[in-house]
Amino acid sequence: MKKKVLSVGDRVDARCTKCRKVLNHTIIAMVEERPARVLCNTCGGEHNYKDPSPVTRTKTSTPGSKKVSKAKADINKAERQYWENIQSDMDSSKAVNYAMDGHFNVGVLLSHPVFGLGLVQETIGVNKIRVLFQEGQKLLRCATAGPDRK
Numbered sequence: 001m002k003k004k005v006l007s008v009g010d011r012v013d014a015r016c017t018k019c020r021k022v023l024n025h026t027i028i029a030m031v032e033e034r035p036a037r038v039l040c041n042t043c044g045g046e047h048n049y050k051d052p053s054p055v056t057r058t059k060t061s062t063p064g065s066k067k068v069s070k071a072k073a074d075i076n077k078a079e080r081q082y083w084e085n086i087q088s089d090m091d092s093s094k095a096v097n098y099a100m101d102g103h104f105n106v107g108v109l110l111s112h113p114v115f116g117l118g119l120v121q122e123t124i125g126v127n128k129i130r131v132l133f134q135e136g137q138k139l140l141r142c143a144t145a146g147p148d149r150k
Helices: 072-089
Strands: 011-017 020-033 034-040 046-048 109-112 117-125 128-133 136-141
Touching: 011 034, 020 072, 072 128, 072 136, 109 128
Parallel strands: none
Antiparallel strands: 011 020, 020 034, 020 136, 034 046, 109 117, 117 128, 128 136
């Protein structure tokens, strides 16, 4: 059976940090193919995604020695370089505060409460945007996105 690919706006079970239970959540931010931030559909709390069934892991490597593919490392290096180049031109006073019900176009400078300043790189469908932050790209949910929306 094929595993469903998760996306921003999808519902997923997660451990709620407020309710202290495994409950239904809505994904509001992704990092690659994994949920990063979720919104609890019971209490309305927004928090980092907590896997509902933590697996006990055996330590086989030293701390900080993650295996990253060469292609991914090259992409991360390119993103960091691009960020360094555009950061000096950013005026944080002109940044728009991010909100899930906001409308964003490519090129808009965002101020995110967790990730900081970011630049909208791409609109995906009608309710998702890919934003470049200092720590890398994130997929975020929004009300609408596209060339005719501001």
